[in-house]
Amino acid sequence: MGWDTDGAPxxxxxxxxxxxEQEPDRLPExxxxxxxxxxxxxxxxMWGFLPYVWPEDRRTWVPDRSTRWAVETRLDATxxxxxxxxxxxxxxxxxxLENDANTDxxxxxxxxxxxxxxxxxxxxxxxxxxxSVLDHLFTMAETRGIxxxxxxxxxxxxxxxxxxxxxxxxxxxx
Numbered sequence: 001m002g003w004d005t006d007g008a009p010x011x012x013x014x015x016x017x018x019x020x021e022q023e024p025d026r027l028p029e030x031x032x033x034x035x036x037x038x039x040x041x042x043x044x045x046m047w048g049f050l051p052y053v054w055p056e057d058r059r060t061w062v063p064d065r066s067t068r069w070a071v072e073t074r075l076d077a078t079x080x081x082x083x084x085x086x087x088x089x090x091x092x093x094x095x096x097l098e099n100d101a102n103t104d105x106x107x108x109x110x111x112x113x114x115x116x117x118x119x120x121x122x123x124x125x126x127x128x129x130x131x132s133v134l135d136h137l138f139t140m141a142e143t144r145g146i147x148x149x150x151x152x153x154x155x156x157x158x159x160x161x162x163x164x165x166x167x168x169x170x171x172x173x174x
Contacts, residue, residue, distance in 0.1 A: 001052055001053050001159060002052065002056075003051070003052055003111070003113055003114050004056065004059075004061070005114050007061075009060070009061055009062050009063055009117075010029075010033060010060040010061065010062055010120070012029045012032050012033055012062065013029045013062035013063055015029075016028065016029050016062075016063075016065060017065075018065065019065055019067065020065045020066060020067065021067050021088075022065075022066055022067065023066055023067065023068070023069065024040060024043075024064070024066040024118050025040055026066075027062070027065060027066055027118070029062050030062065030118065030120070033060070033062070033120050034120075037122050037123070038060065038120040038121065038122055039120060039121055039122070039123075039129065039130045040118065040119070040120055040121075041054075041059075041118075041119040041120065041121050041130075042130065042134065045100070045101065045104045045150060046104075046148065046149050046150045046154075047134070048101050048104050048105050048108070048110075048113070048150060049104075049105055049108045049110040049150065049155045049158070050119075050121070050158070051113075051119035051121065052105075052110050052111075052113070052155075053110075053155060053158050053159035053162055054121050054124075054162060055124065055162060055163070055166040058121060058122045058123075058124055058166065059119060059120065059121050059122070060119075060120050061117040061118060061119050061120065062117070062118050062120070063116055063117065063118075064116050064117055064118045066118070067088045067089075068088065068089045068093075068094065068097075069086055069087065069088055069089065070086070070087055070088075070089055070093070071084055071085070071086045072084065072085045072086075072087070098115060101113065104150040105150070107150050107151060107152070108150045108151055108152055108154070108155040109152035109155055109156070110155060124162060124165045124166050124169060125165040125166065125168055125169035126169070127165075133162075133165075136161070136165075137157070137158050137161060137162075140157060140161050141154060141157055144157060
């Protein structure tokens with residue numbers, strides 16, 4: 001377990017530099033990695049700890065060159081949209097989001113994540129995609145009476161279950 005703070009990004013990212021106006025899933029390096037079975041880690045706050053507990057050989061990261069956007073709409077009295085403005089989030093708004101994410105991680109007993117990374121995961125064991133792994137983790141939490149939310153108990157359950165799934169898959173491969 002860990003954030004791989006001293007590790008290098010995936011080699012696909014080395015050819016890319018500078019900010020992009022693309023959202024994370026539209027970055028060329030992310031799109032390339034998805035062709036090889038990688039998926040962006042879920043961005044829901046309850047899963048913020050997932051890259052930390054995911055098996056190291058089934059996770060990677062690329063520098064976050066993306067832009068987060070806010071869309072502001074104007075409505076008339078009938079509720080019809082009369083205008084829309086799409087603007088990048090300010091650095092202040094991005095800092096607030098990062099602080100919120102690290103607060104959630106602290107509640108899960110996980111140290112702050114290194115800033116400026118997009119995490120990508122590969123499915124584990126017999127699971128075809130990350131959603132299938134998440135469904136499995138939800139089921140395990142439910143059967144053990146642990147609430148599926150950003151908490152130390154849920155993060156520990158996920159870490160144990162992911163380790164078990166990964167070990168089982170490795171045994172089958174050998």
